[in-house]
Amino acid sequence: MSGGLRVTVTGGAGFIGSNLVSWLLRQPEVGAVTVVDDLSTGSAGLLGSDLPEVDFRQGSILDEALLTSALSGADAVVHLAALPSVPRSVADPLSTHHANATGTLQVLEAARRAGGPLVVAASSSSVYGAQPALPKSESSRAMPLSPYAVSKLATEAYLGAYHACYGLEVLPLRFFNVYGPRQRAGHPYAAVVPVWIDAALQGRPVTVHGDGTQTRDLTCVDTVCEVITAAVTGRVVSPWPVNLALGTRTSLRELARLLGEVLGAPLRIAHAPVRPGDVAHSQADPARLRELFPHVRAVALREGLHRAVAWHQAQPAAGRRPRAGLGERP
Ligand SMILES: NC(=O)c1ccc[n+]([C@@H]2O[C@H](COP(=O)([O-])OP(=O)(O)OC[C@H]3O[C@@H](n4cnc5c(N)ncnc54)[C@H](O)[C@@H]3O)[C@@H](O)[C@H]2O)c1
Numbered sequence: 478m479s480g481g482l483r484v485t486v487t488g489g490a491g492f493i494g495s496n497l498v499s500w501l502l503r504q505p506e507v508g509a510v511t512v513v514d515d516l517s518t519g520s521a522g523l524l525g526s527d528l529p530e531v532d533f534r535q536g537s538i539l540d541e542a543l544l545t546s547a548l549s550g551a552d553a554v555v556h557l558a559a560l561p562s563v564p565r566s567v568a569d570p571l572s573t574h575h576a577n578a579t580g581t582l583q584v585l586e587a588a589r590r591a592g593g594p595l596v597v598a599a600s601s602s603s604v605y606g607a608q609p610a611l612p613k614s615e616s617s618r619a620m621p622l623s624p625y626a627v628s629k630l631a632t633e634a635y636l637g638a639y640h641a642c643y644g645l646e647v648l649p650l651r652f653f654n655v656y657g658p659r660q661r662a663g664h665p666y667a668a669v670v671p672v673w674i675d676a677a678l679q680g681r682p683v684t685v686h687g688d689g690t691q692t693r694d695l696t697c698v699d700t701v702c703e704v705i706t707a708a709v710t711g712r713v714v715s716p717w718p719v720n721l722a723l724g725t726r727t728s729l730r731e732l733a734r735l736l737g738e739v740l741g742a743p744l745r746i747a748h749a750p751v752r753p754g755d756v757a758h759s760q761a762d763p764a765r766l767r768e769l770f771p772h773v774r775a776v777a778l779r780e781g782l783h784r785a786v787a788w789h790q791a792q793p794a795a796g797r798r799p800r801a802g803l804g805e806r807p
Contacts, residue, residue, distance in 0.1 A: 481508025
């Protein structure tokens, strides 16, 4: 590739990052994509046939020299690298802080050294924490309940401060529950949709914590990639955080029903006690997103689940048989 925008993606070998790299490579405006990833939770394999098309730098965002070289000449940085788990942050707050908060600061410093590429970064709906208002508006007070949520609040606050102090163009985006192809199950911090799909495909019964009336604003990864791609190609700037979700509200019961339909067999549900710290309801106010990205299209949940299931079915896995089960991980 030559000419066109040069984009660096931190965390580009992760679930969202690897999808984003595919999106970016398809844009005529994008000339080159560099990925920085230490493969701590991601995998180069997720980049698949895109891997030879990118400049892949294996290493940590805490490595200053690596970042300096990976951001040199970049027009935009999409900063997704993080340890993305609430329970992991509760078990080990310091490593979450290092990767997520200090890591963001390192990315911003490298952006400054690189002459000011646009910095788009992933924050999280977890910053709302104990905030009871629904839907969650960016103007509501953040009330984080975990070290992970604090690290994401630091991420977006650092972007705002670098805009104010150094004029850096930034866009902090609050992701809600993102799901879709390339989101893996089979690790202790896996999310609800891949865990359910994997269990169902293997005929295992899985668990819903509580009665399943909890609701989530499930966002297909393709919507997230569409917004970030539009932000990069259109150089969209906001010093204040923007919710990246479309204001849908799906109960876990409804998710189970839909997933059963997509898989062609109803899921078996085993109930377990509610987990401490679980948020009952999460739904974004998408007004600001729609203002900045009026053309963003929502992927219907059924369609998004079809895409996720198709990806899981294409993965090699021993002992799979088409039965259904159910479990939960917000
Ligand atoms: N998936 C969601 O529902 C969701 C919701 C809210 C926010 N987010 C945020 O979106 C971003 C991407 O999340 P994801 O779901 O794709 O997770 P992921 O774990 O698949 O991706 C994170 C990537 O960052 C890499 N990484 C971690 N620490 C690093 C470091 N120090 N240096 C370099 N690379 C490092 C990992 O190897 C991985 O490839 C994260 O910042 C996460 O906090 C995700």
